[in-house]
Amino acid sequence: MRHVISAIVENKSGVLSHIAGLFSSRGFNIDSLTVGRTENPALSRMTIVVAGDDAILEQVRKQLGKVIDVIKVSDFAGKDIVQREQALIKVGCNNENRQQVVALVEVFEGKVVDISPGDMMVELSGPEAKVDAFVEMMRPYGIREMVRTGLVAMARGG
Amino acid sequence: MATKGAQILVDSLINEGVEHIFGYPGGSVLPLFDVLYDAPVKFYLTRHEQGAAHAADGYARSSGRVGVCIATSGPGATNLTTGIATANMDSVPMVAITGQVKTNLIGNDAFQEADVTGITRPITKHNYLVKDIRDLARVIKEAFHIASTGRPGPVVVDVPVDITTSELEGEPDRTMHLPGYKPVTEGHSRQIKSAAAAINESLRPVLYVGGGVITAGAHEEVRKLAEAANVPVTMTLMGLGAFPGDHRLSLGMLGMHGTAAANYAVTESDLIIAVGARFDDRVTGRVDSFAPSAKVIHIDIDPTSISKNVRAHIPVVGDAKSILTEMLPLVTHSAREAWHTQIEDWKRKHPLNYNGNGGRIKPQSVIQQLCKMAPQDAIIATEVGQNQMWTALWYTFRRPRTLISSGGLGTMGFGFPAALGAQVAWPDRCVVDIAGDGSIQMNIQELGTAVQYKLPVKIVILNNGCLGMVRQWQELFYKHRYSQTILCATPDFVKLADAYGATGYRITDPGEVGDALQKTLRTPGPVILDVHVEQEENVFPMVPAGQAINRMIGGMA
Ligand SMILES: Cc1ncc(C[n+]2csc(CCOP(=O)(O)OP(=O)(O)O)c2C)c(N)n1
Numbered sequence: 001m002r003h004v005i006s007a008i009v010e011n012k013s014g015v016l017s018h019i020a021g022l023f024s025s026r027g028f029n030i031d032s033l034t035v036g037r038t039e040n041p042a043l044s045r046m047t048i049v050v051a052g053d054d055a056i057l058e059q060v061r062k063q064l065g066k067v068i069d070v071i072k073v074s075d076f077a078g079k080d081i082v083q084r085e086q087a088l089i090k091v092g093c094n095n096e097n098r099q100q101v102v103a104l105v106e107v108f109e110g111k112v113v114d115i116s117p118g119d120m121m122v123e124l125s126g127p128e129a130k131v132d133a134f135v136e137m138m139r140p141y142g143i144r145e146m147v148r149t150g151l152v153a154m155a156r157g158g
Numbered sequence: 159m160a161t162k163g164a165q166i167l168v169d170s171l172i173n174e175g176v177e178h179i180f181g182y183p184g185g186s187v188l189p190l191f192d193v194l195y196d197a198p199v200k201f202y203l204t205r206h207e208q209g210a211a212h213a214a215d216g217y218a219r220s221s222g223r224v225g226v227c228i229a230t231s232g233p234g235a236t237n238l239t240t241g242i243a244t245a246n247m248d249s250v251p252m253v254a255i256t257g258q259v260k261t262n263l264i265g266n267d268a269f270q271e272a273d274v275t276g277i278t279r280p281i282t283k284h285n286y287l288v289k290d291i292r293d294l295a296r297v298i299k300e301a302f303h304i305a306s307t308g309r310p311g312p313v314v315v316d317v318p319v320d321i322t323t324s325e326l327e328g329e330p331d332r333t334m335h336l337p338g339y340k341p342v343t344e345g346h347s348r349q350i351k352s353a354a355a356a357i358n359e360s361l362r363p364v365l366y367v368g369g370g371v372i373t374a375g376a377h378e379e380v381r382k383l384a385e386a387a388n389v390p391v392t393m394t395l396m397g398l399g400a401f402p403g404d405h406r407l408s409l410g411m412l413g414m415h416g417t418a419a420a421n422y423a424v425t426e427s428d429l430i431i432a433v434g435a436r437f438d439d440r441v442t443g444r445v446d447s448f449a450p451s452a453k454v455i456h457i458d459i460d461p462t463s464i465s466k467n468v469r470a471h472i473p474v475v476g477d478a479k480s481i482l483t484e485m486l487p488l489v490t491h492s493a494r495e496a497w498h499t500q501i502e503d504w505k506r507k508h509p510l511n512y513n514g515n516g517g518r519i520k521p522q523s524v525i526q527q528l529c530k531m532a533p534q535d536a537i538i539a540t541e542v543g544q545n546q547m548w549t550a551l552w553y554t555f556r557r558p559r560t561l562i563s564s565g566g567l568g569t570m571g572f573g574f575p576a577a578l579g580a581q582v583a584w585p586d587r588c589v590v591d592i593a594g595d596g597s598i599q600m601n602i603q604e605l606g607t608a609v610q611y612k613l614p615v616k617i618v619i620l621n622n623g624c625l626g627m628v629r630q631w632q633e634l635f636y637k638h639r640y641s642q643t644i645l646c647a648t649p650d651f652v653k654l655a656d657a658y659g660a661t662g663y664r665i666t667d668p669g670e671v672g673d674a675l676q677k678t679l680r681t682p683g684p685v686i687l688d689v690h691v692e693q694e695e696n697v698f699p700m701v702p703a704g705q706a707i708n709r710m711i712g713g714m715a
Contacts, residue, residue, distance in 0.1 A: 010338065014287070018279055025280045055465065062462040068284045068304060071338040 002031060003057045004083065004153050007046045007064050008038070008072040015069045019046065022067065028052065028060050032085075032150030043071065047152045076153055083153040086125040088113075089135065092142035093120055101141055108134045119144055163291045164189040164322035166330050167255070168197050170298035173332075176226050178202065178217060178582050180210040182237075184230020185270060186257030189322040202582065202611055205603035207234050209575040211241020212601070215250050216576025219562050220537055221583035222375070224251045224306050231257040232270030235316070236277065240569060242312045243281040247566025248396060249373060251310035253301045254278075258318040261289060274316040283311030291321050295330035303334060308341025309460040310373060341459065345476035345484065353431070353455045353472045354488035360429035360453075362497045363389045366412065366441075369396025369565065370434015370458060371478055372558040377401065379482035380433060387489040390501055392420040394435050395546075396565040399555040409501070410510075413441040414701050415547045418508030418710060421701070423501055425708040427452045434458060434478050437467040438566070447706030457481050508699075510551055518692040519668045521545070521620040524675070525552035525592065528618065531675055536588040537562060539577035541597030542570045543627035545620045547697040549592045571600025574617060578604060581613040588616070588679060595621040595648055605658040608684040616678050617686045619651060622693045630696045634711075651688040660684040 009015050016035055023030050031049040038045045050060050057075065064073045093101045094117075101120065105112055110124035124134055128151055135146070161169075167190060171179070180202045183191045194201055204210040207229040214225030225245075229238050235256040245252045259268040264287075275287045284304050286297045294317070301313040357363055371380050377400045384391050384407050391401045392409040401408060412420035424430065430452045435441070442448040445467060456463075456470035457478055464473040474481055512522045525548050532538070538553060539562040540546040546563055555561050562580055564572040577591040591598075598619055608615055620626075629643040655662030661681050665674045671689070678687040698712035 014275060014279075017276070021279050059462065059466060066460070066462055068336065068339045 001053060001057075002049055002051050004076040004081070004151060005048045005050065005061060005064070006074045006076065006153060007048065007070050009044050009046055010069040010071065011037070011042055011044045012069060015044070018067060018069065019064070022063055026059070026063060028056065034150040034152055036152070047150070049151050074155070076155065080156045081153045082156060083127050083151050084125055085128050085131050085149055085151050086123070087131050087135070087146060087148045089122045089124065089138060089143060090119050090145040091122060091138045092118060092144055094118065097141060101138075104134070104137050108137075110134065160325040160327050161330070162189070162193070162323065162325055163294055163317075164193040166291070166294050166326060167298065167317065167322060168193045168199075170295045170332070171226065172198065174224070174298070174302045176224075179226045179228060180204055180213040180217070180579065181228030182207050182210055182230065182234055184234045184257060186231035186259060186319040187228060187234075189319065190228065190255075190257070190317075202578075202607060204575065205606045206601065207237035208240050208571065209578075209601050209604045209607065211238045211252075211254065212244065212572050212575035213579035213582070214252050214254070215241060215245045215572075216539060216562050216579030217583045218245070218250050218252055218579075219248075219576070220559050220580035222559065223583070224253055224302055225579060226253050226255070228255045229257070230270065231259055231274070232272045235274045236272055239277060239281065242278055242314065244564050244567045244569045244572055245312040246281045246283065248369060248564065249310050250312065251305040252312040253305050254312060254314045256314060256316045258287065258316045260320045261318045262320075264318065274314060278314045281312070282314050285314040285316065287316045288318070288321050291324050291326045292331065294321060295332045296334060299332045300334050300336055303336070304339060309370075342461070342475050343459075343477040343480060345457070345474045345481035347484070349472060349474045350481060350484050351488060353457075353474055354485050356429055356453055356455060356472060357387050357389070357431065358490050358492065361494060362427045363387070363429040363431060364409070364423050364427045365389050365391040366394075366424065366430050366432045366435055367391055367397040367400045368394045368433065368435025369400075371397060371400040372434075374434060374459070374478040375558075376433070376479035376482055377558045379479055379486065381405070382486055383482055383489065386486060386491060388491055388494060388498075389431065390423060390498070392416070392424065394438070394441055394565070395550055395563060397435060398550060398561045399558045402556045403554040404556060411550050413707060414443065414703070415551065415697055415699065416701075416707065417510060417551070418699055419501055419504040421707040421710060422504050424449050425706070426500070429453050429455065431455045432457065432470075433482070436463040439467070442467060443701050443705050443707040447708075512695070512698075516692065517668070519665065519671060519689055521548050521622070521689075521691045521695055522552050523668070524618065524620060524671055524689055524691070525549055527672055528590065528675055529553045531679060532590065533588050536560065536590060537577070537580045537584065539563065539573040539580060539589065539591040541573040541591070541593045542568045543594045543597060543625065544622070544630065544695070544697050545592050545594040545597070545626075547627070548620070551697070570597040574598060574615070575601050575604045577615045578608055578613050581615050582611075589614075590616045590618060593617055593619045594626055595619055595623065595645055596625045599648070602654070605655065605660055605684065609659045612683065614683050614685075616684070618675075618678070619686060619688045621648075621651070621688050621690050622695065623648070624693060626695075627697070629694075633694070633696070635702070651686050655684075655686040660686065662686045662688065664688040664690070666690040
């Protein structure tokens with residue numbers, strides 16, 4: 001099972017390494033971890049995707065809560081959330097198939113951000129599954145390079 | 159008015175009520191030691207920073223106050239780490255202050271630089287690198303608060319030398335800012351009610367008491383609960399002293415070297431009431447055979463301890479003392495005749511025993527006799543290995559904070575410096591370190607500290623000429639192949655004591671034990687009593703690692 005957890009942390013040096021260290025020393029598997037600024041300049045928000053059963057999820061949540069620089073931990077299990085991931089993908093193409101690739105990019109509501117004779121760079125954002133699906137569609141053309149940001153998420157409503 | 163950082167730091171320590179500091183100087187803490195030179199605190203110069211950390215730890219364990227140690231940057235700080243990790247595993251409140259290279263040199267591999275916050279992150283409750291003199295006073299205040307509240311633990315404050323030499327205008331700000339730190343204290347009332355109901359319904363309950371009870375000062379409440387509900391009590395190594403070992407309801411210690419009565423009772427129980435204990439693998443053995451038919455009530459201040467190893471049916475997060483106080487009026491007395499008869503039967507059939515015959519001194523008998531002779535309030539520290547387990551089994555602890563032992567980390571070399579710290583906290587009490595000939599050599603240099611500060615700790619070495627506990631495992635599980643466990647070239651401890659200006663005695667005959675212990679306890683100043691004991695004596699009962707705890711071997715009459 002994969003779970004999405006969000007942690008509001010103090011925006012201080014050392015917090016990221018602390019949390020990364022916590023995950024490795026406790027043997028938790030992180031699928032992705034993102035950190036970024038929030039509406040409050042003193043705080044950052046981490047979105048962590050972990051793999052494991054409910055008992056592991058509970059430990060992850062509690063262990064995060066125990067870190068003094070972590071202010072709040074929310075577990076998105078069963079909640080209505082918006083989740084997004086962004087990807088930059090450099091895919092091979094030539095004069096013959098360029099139009100096919102562009103058409104697929106349009107279907108996925110992506111954007112071509114750079115183009116050269118042998119490849120193009122595509123930017124795509126959306127739920128993880130959508131990014132996964134697009135990546136699969138691009139494979140036959142040859143993915144030269146890819147970077148995904150990892151997930152960010154927010155609960156809907158108040 | 160401008161104040162130097164070093165002065166702010168020392169003032170902050172005094173503000174926290176610090177009276178005793180253990181440590182060792184060096185380049186990056188020179189400004190600090192200059193202020194300490196005439197500060198109203200008593201400083202104990204140990205002979206190794208590890209000794210300072212363990213001494214601060216022993217001071218804290220024996221008194222409940224925050225222990226403080228100081229070391230210089232680089233090697234000074236890394237020498238503290240074993241002591242910090244030891245304190246962390248056993249939830250001991252400690253503040254360790256380390257010097258650091260100048261702020262602008264950090265990260266440059268400067269002389270005596272080590273990434274102390276990086277190194278100590280996994281072995282502390284929290285740590286700080288102070289990069290701005292304006293943060294210094296607040297950080298020290300927060301460090302003491304974090305170390306001593308909730309589930310206590312060590313906090314490291316790493317202070318670059320230029321922070322201690324620079325100056326701050328005006329009064330330093332001490333206002334704590336800890337939005338992410340809110341330890342839970344009050345237990346949930348509904349959970350407390352269901353716990354009490356479960357106790358009242360239970361036919362075969364067992365109280366399983368850990369070090370958290372001692373930390374919380376909840377030993378009286380545990381005794382009242384056990385008596386009110388008529389429930390037998392077993393203790394972990396860290397929990398010894400939390401309940402009187404000679405009480406009719408005491409089962410003694412449980413786990414790998416637990417008593418038969420304790421391990422059988424837990425296995426047959428229908429309700430485990432865990433208080434301030436964390437279901438460590440040395441306690442549970444094979445987890446799926448641990449208390450297989452029991453419901454589990456788990457009272458603990460640390461939510462991460464709950465359902466980590468064994469699932470709790472009724473978790474109660476909070477301070478044990480307040481939770482038990484709230485629970486007490488809700489429990490009823492029940493005879494549970496069948497259960498108590500069964501337990502008495504186990505106790506009678508399987509008492510602790512050893513073969514006292516043969517010409518050599520039996521280590522168990524040394525502990526037994528010491529227990530009879532030492533004053534009721536004596537503080538007993540141990541090293542790690544057989545000496546530790548024999549002490550746990552054969553010494554009857556009746557009061558909290560009378561056993562000082564490294565449980566979680568199992569640190570050889572802990573006992574002696576920790577005993578020195580305990581003696582500093584309690585100058586008038588009898589403090590004994592029960593040692594092995596291996597462990598004592600790990601921090602033997604602290605004899606210098608003991609002599610210099612006239613700390614009259616008595617060291618009883620159960621000298622078996624080997625790393626006994628490891629040898630025992632090799633005997634039982636590695637076909638008697640004693641790989642690197644026979645100790646040679648061990649110094650003459652009597653001469654060694656003499657060389658340091660302490661007193662040393664040696665005995666080899668079982669008939670001498672009583673008199674030698676008397677003499678040791680009566681001799682003023684630090685004393686080593688070197689007791690030559692049977693080499694191949696084993697600690698029994700024993701549950702092989704990873705087995706169910708009712709599968710004990712040896713020592714069963
Ligand atoms: C620092 C450290 N190193 C190694 C060990 C592993 N270890 C556990 S018990 C033990 C033997 C201890 O020997 P000794 O102090 O002579 O005590 P005895 O078991 O003989 O009573 C060893 C090596 C440890 N616990 N701590």
